[in-house]
Amino acid sequence: MMLSVPAMLMRGGTSKGLYLTREAVDDTGVPPEVLLPALLGSPDPRQIDGIGGAQTTTSKVAIIEPSTRPGIDVDYLFAQVDIATDTVDWTPTCGNLLTGVGAFAIERGMVPVAGDVTEVRVHLVNTGADVLLTVQTPGGAVRYDGETAVDGVPGGAAPVGVTFTEFTGGTTGSLFPTGNPRDVIDGVEVSCVDAGVAAVLMRAADLGVTGAESPTELDADRALLERIEFLRRQAGKLMGMGDVAGRVVPKVMLLSPSEDATIRSRYFVPTSCHPAHAVSGAVCLGSALAMPGTVARDVAPHVPESGDYTLEHPSGVIRIGIAVDGGRPVGASVVRTARKLFDGMAFAELAPAPLAVAS
8 A cells, every 4th residue: 555644854963864753653553663664664673665775773763743831832743663574663763864854843834934944842742851953044944055164064054053951860760860870780880870861971991992993994993883782781671661672772882082072972873873963862871971970981081060062972062052950961962953855745655454364
């Protein structure tokens, strides 16, 4: 069965995904767990029969709807569609795709333009965080072109301000889900942090690498990936998340000193290394840098407990501002960019339902 859905393909930050309204999804009458893999072309390592780009960073969907929450304009539900299977993980959010949510909401008439810059207040359904996006709207329309550069994205585009509030404990209920800023798992010191995204932070050197390796080099080290996955699964249990095998959270960050930034990070998503860095991961790492006693503070011991941090990743640097109040992170801000790639109808081929067999 072939069906069509109004959709927009956008680059948000260093990711790319399909943006849909909740109404459009519901109008298909097809469960999202069935519809989204069909639209992106899963299961297939190339996603050749769908819109997905055959990478974790391009096999993503944002579902947007007007919000009924006071002070919030739209609700944003993120879906990570597995490439090799037809599964959808609703646990994490995506801070990169979030960058395009404001523009999409304006384009779809959910939020009116309010001058040269329009503020869009977003609730992240997956994690419970609230975010303020500032979108460039000169002349009454979203502006995508500009000079703001994001490492990992060629060229420049219009800036989008992204400010997070209420972003700690979205998955586990606590900034430090284990109750500690630092734990030891199988002889390796880790920090389990839930801020923006639930993640496990560890020193690259403790896993036998420098942390300066490219994603290709790290992904080719099967022993390293197996070690990371073992530690990740053990951390998931300590964080109260149960068996996290097959799930995309908690993420993993391998940390090392940087000569050009506050700290260097290799971000795993979770079975391969991100070509750049997730925004939600930057919020998490920035929060860890702001808190005493974490592994991140060991790697970068002289950083202030609030302010701006620069995080080196394989494609460059991402800058994150963290505000702390009462001994916990209460604000995180970053500037990103987004661009509309196409707007129209997306088509999905659904397998016919099996015929009932009379007994």
